[in-house]
Amino acid sequence: MLEPLIKWFEENQRPLPWRTSYDPYQVWISEVMLQQTQVETALPYYERFIRQLPSIEALAKADEERVLTLWAGLGYYRRAKNLIAAARQIVAKHGGKIPADYEALLGLPGIGQYMAGAILSIAFNEPYPVVDGNVRRVLSRLYGWTEDNPKALWDAAACAVREGEPRLVNQALMELGAKxxxxxxxxxxxxxxxxxxxxxxxxxxxxxxxxKKRPATVQVHLFAVIHRRGTRFLMKSVDGMWEFPMYPELPSGSFKKIGECHHTITHHRLDVSVVEGRLSPEQLAWKQIDAIPISSLTRKIWKVKSAQK
Ligand code: SF4
Known part of the structure; x- marks a missing residue:
């Protein structure tokens, strides 16, 4: 059954940079980026990341703010922090090389069953299964499963990966689901x-x-306050990223609305009124926007400010 799939993959696969050498570091970074992001969106981030941090050693030595700046826009910032922690552990415990061992991989921050299977099969060509959203859809349809059964899916993926060259089988299933x-x-x-x-x-x-039925979207209204001094702005640090301070109610003082923007995070829709005004600098810091990692929402707020006539 897999022969036509592999043939199709070899003829139709997208030429992606991590598919040229199957370097374990590049496979790992690409897979972490692709966990919630489409290939087309992730590509420029991937290329910039690898250009600036081309090896495990470079990532292990990089400071968190630099890595978060490279990651900014991809969301899920915990993943970027896990990358740094895992790189440091790989340098300290595995001589700077990603281990080709399932248990050792699971011992690294941010690496679970899917990621270990992806690294082992794609980088090392070992017969470990992967089940992401694409593989889940292909296998469920192939077998006609109307019920969600994760164990059956992982078992079917494990059977498939043993039937051919592991890196080709897993990537072919993922690519078929995507394309x-x-x-x-x-x-x-x-x-x-x-x-x-x-x-x-x-x-x-x-x-x-x-x-699966999604939880209903919860609508939240916030005020984002822009307080400027020369080229710097009062910013708040949240989990290593910087954002304009946001409040459900404006603090006392005078504020001028300059626009609004909208953002969705999982099942929350944020309606943000962007205002200018003065804040007390307590627990905030003066920062230059282009020198710090900022989230997608902060980027949208910044766009509102930049568009101001
Ligand atoms: S449902 Fe999916 S796996 Fe089945 S024939 Fe159509 S494209 Fe192929």
């Missing part, structure tokens, strides 16, 4: 697995996999 077996309107007529696909045979493609 052909998409969530809406899968392109079954172009699919190399069509002949074996249970969902295709029964016309169930769009009903599988089961879509």
């Amino acid at each position: 052909v077996c998409s969530f809406r309107s899968p392109r079954c007529l172009l699919c190399p697995l069509q002949i074996s696909c249970a969902a295709f045979k029964t016309g169930m493609q769009e009903k599988i996999p089961l879509v």
